[in-house]
Amino acid sequence: MPDPKLLETFPNPAPHRGYLIEHTHHEFTSLCPITGHPDFADITVRYVADKKCVELKSLKLYFHAFRNEGIFFEAATNQICDDIGAALRPRELTIVADWKARGGFTTRITADWKKK
Numbered sequence: 001m002p003d004p005k006l007l008e009t010f011p012n013p014a015p016h017r018g019y020l021i022e023h024t025h026h027e028f029t030s031l032c033p034i035t036g037h038p039d040f041a042d043i044t045v046r047y048v049a050d051k052k053c054v055e056l057k058s059l060k061l062y063f064h065a066f067r068n069e070g071i072f073f074e075a076a077t078n079q080i081c082d083d084i085g086a087a088l089r090p091r092e093l094t095i096v097a098d099w100k101a102r103g104g105f106t107t108r109i110t111a112d113w114k115k116k
Contacts, residue, residue, distance in 0.1 A: 002065030004083035008058035012049040022046045033070035040100040048091040073099050077109040085113030
């Protein structure tokens with residue numbers, strides 16, 4: 001499983017304001033745990049920062065660490081949500097994973113992270 005320690009952060013430059021940050025990665029890949037075939041997705045990270053923001057190169061390296069992982073769509077999306085949520089502890093966080101067609105189906109999975 002990708003190491004969430006790959007995710008680096010930096011201080012939110014405007015912690016007094018609730019503003020939306022949205023990053024979309026169009027080259028996410030992982031492997032189907034049953035067939036071993038590659039799965040492709042667009043992953044959108046949408047969050048309102050509290051004290052920290054995610055550094056983009058580290059986010060890219062974290063996403064690329066899924067490349068050789070056998071993982072179901074649902075598990076990958078929720079793992080990403082949990083790991084980014086734990087790293088940032090944002091005011092709000094939503095992960096939207098748009099998985100490319102496989103067997104005639106496209107799949108969209110949306111996961112929300114809640115601050116404890």
